[in-house]
Amino acid sequence: MFTKVLVAEDYEIANQGIIKVIQEGLGIQNIHESKYCDDAYLKFRKAFQENEPFELLITDLSFKEDHKVQIRTSGIDLIQDIRKIQPNINVIVYSQESRPDKINMLFQKLDINGYVCKGQNAVRELVSCVQGVFRGDTVLPPEVTEASTDNIVNLDDFDIMLLEELSQGLTKKEIVQKLKKLKITPNSESTIDKKLSKLFDDFKAKNTTHLVAIVKDLGLL
Amino acid sequence: MFTKVLVAEDYEIANQGIIKVIQEGLGIQNIHESKYCDDAYLKFRKAFQENEPFELLITDLSFKEDHKVQIRTSGIDLIQDIRKIQPNINVIVYSQESRPDKINMLFQKLDINGYVCKGQNAVRELVSCVQGVFRGDTVLPPEVTEASTDNIVNLDDFDIMLLEELSQGLTKKEIVQKLKKLKITPNSESTIDKKLSKLFDDFKAKNTTHLVAIVKDLGLL
DNA sequence: GAAGTCCTTACGGATTTCCGTAATCGAAGG
DNA sequence: CCTTCGATTACGGAAATCCGTAAGGACTTC
Numbered sequence: 349m350f351t352k353v354l355v356a357e358d359y360e361i362a363n364q365g366i367i368k369v370i371q372e373g374l375g376i377q378n379i380h381e382s383k384y385c386d387d388a389y390l391k392f393r394k395a396f397q398e399n400e401p402f403e404l405l406i407t408d409l410s411f412k413e414d415h416k417v418q419i420r421t422s423g424i425d426l427i428q429d430i431r432k433i434q435p436n437i438n439v440i441v442y443s444q445e446s447r448p449d450k451i452n453m454l455f456q457k458l459d460i461n462g463y464v465c466k467g468q469n470a471v472r473e474l475v476s477c478v479q480g481v482f483r484g485d486t487v488l489p490p491e492v493t494e495a496s497t498d499n500i501v502n503l504d505d506f507d508i509m510l511l512e513e514l515s516q517g518l519t520k521k522e523i524v525q526k527l528k529k530l531k532i533t534p535n536s537e538s539t540i541d542k543k544l545s546k547l548f549d550d551f552k553a554k555n556t557t558h559l560v561a562i563v564k565d566l567g568l569l
Numbered sequence: 570m571f572t573k574v575l576v577a578e579d580y581e582i583a584n585q586g587i588i589k590v591i592q593e594g595l596g597i598q599n600i601h602e603s604k605y606c607d608d609a610y611l612k613f614r615k616a617f618q619e620n621e622p623f624e625l626l627i628t629d630l631s632f633k634e635d636h637k638v639q640i641r642t643s644g645i646d647l648i649q650d651i652r653k654i655q656p657n658i659n660v661i662v663y664s665q666e667s668r669p670d671k672i673n674m675l676f677q678k679l680d681i682n683g684y685v686c687k688g689q690n691a692v693r694e695l696v697s698c699v700q701g702v703f704r705g706d707t708v709l710p711p712e713v714t715e716a717s718t719d720n721i722v723n724l725d726d727f728d729i730m731l732l733e734e735l736s737q738g739l740t741k742k743e744i745v746q747k748l749k750k751l752k753i754t755p756n757s758e759s760t761i762d763k764k765l766s767k768l769f770d771d772f773k774a775k776n777t778t779h780l781v782a783i784v785k786d787l788g789l790l
Numbered sequence: 791g792a793a794g795t796c797c798t799t800a801c802g803g804a805t806t807t808c809c810g811t812a813a814t815c816g817a818a819g820g
Numbered sequence: 821c822c823t824t825c826g827a828t829t830a831c832g833g834a835a836a837t838c839c840g841t842a843a844g845g846a847c848t849t850c
Contacts, residue, residue: 363586471582519807557777
């Protein structure tokens with residue numbers, strides 16, 4: 349089993365909970381904790397430089413802002429930065445997010461090894477996830493494996509940008525101007541209309557406001 | 570210090586975290602846990618009937634639905650039902666909610682003894698909250714005591730309904746029709762326009778889509 | 791009773807949204 | 821070479837949004 353683990357989670361009680369579970373459930377003793385991404389990164393680098401590297405990172409995704417100014421504000425940044433130092437580090441994300449497409453994104457873009465949803469069965473899932481990752485498996489949560497590929501809308505970067513701008517109150521004309529200024533194509537109002545129509549269909553939205561509300565609810569923005 | 574405590578929290582890891590904290594931080598040993606409101610209620614009643622009642626309830630507010638059909642679906646129900654049995658039971662709510670008005674409502678309507686926000690400093694807050702409640706204090710979280718009343722937009726039920734309908738993609742005409750059908754006044758398109766304009770000002774929104782996005786982000790919908 | 795305020799309603803107009811049709815262009819394939 | 825297909829763009833029109841002005845009613849205040 350892993351012998352040295354770092355837990356990055358800003359909510360202290362969740363942090364303590366994770367530690368309790370992997371201590372008692374898996375017998376891991378050398379567990380370090382961090383409430384901030386930057387702190388986690390520094391702990392990680394120090395351990396690596398001293399030739400006593402961590403073998404597993406268990407991290408949340410969202411870290412609430414507080415008075416401490418942080419360079420890294422999300423677990424995603426943390427993972428990317430840590431991977432630059434130690435590319436083969438095992439990473440398990442433990443987060444609220446339960447949308448399959450978001451979780452899949454983590455596996456695809458960040459190449460994480462496991463994911464556990466904060467939830468009712470998180471103890472069992474976390475234990476078996478750590479065990480699975482230790483065996484070299486990629487451990488998807490039931491939220492993803494059970495959700496067959498249906499009902500998943502795939503958004504590309506352009507779609508996300510569109511939704512982002514709309515949710516910030518820009519009109520389509522303004523978006524067009526912005527795109528042209530940034531020399532991003534396509535940038536005609538007509539194309540944006542088309543893309544939006546497709547999103548309306550995909551999400552069964554009646555209008556822009558509805559669309560943004562849906563996407564916000566899904567946590568995609 | 571309290572000797573017998575019940576922890577009701579559906580997220581297992583948070584549950585374990587709470588137990589660890591009040592065990593190690595306060596030396597309480599007799600801690601029972603529950604993932605479901607109904608289960609918590611039954612444990613509570615049993616203990617009371619056997620003359621070994623709990624002295625403190627630490628409970629979450631929201632309990633996720635799952636396969637088990639529950640009579641009580643929220644911590645609020647749980648608190649009310651338990652108070653019927655043992656009116657003087659001490660109650661601490663441990664929840665995500667950080668909006669001052671919502672939290673104040675708990676103290677006013679449910680007469681809870683303490684509140685702790687899930688967050689970065691929850692360990693310290695929880696420990697001192699339990700200590701305060703043991704002394705007989707009413708322990709408000711810093712989120713409430715620090716939040717000066719500025720910068721808070723007060724929404725009435727009509728505003729909320731408006732925002733709700735808009736976020737579901739209804740047009741203003743459709744909302745007007747709905748209001749007239751439900752015999753709710755005011756119900757003219759003009760008034761709705763006015764109310765909306767005020768919301769635009771309040772939230773510094775550029776248009777309806779922006780407004781809904783802002784309100785969603787604030788968690789008011 | 792008069793004046794002021796607040797809420798509701800009506801209306802008009804500039805702008806924007808939403809959704810058609812249609813033309814253009816490049817890439818892929820026979 | 822030609823056809824097909826998908827992506828982009830142009831354009832137009834009905835509907836909806838956004839934001840003024842203005843008028844009427846209920847209420848308070850002097």
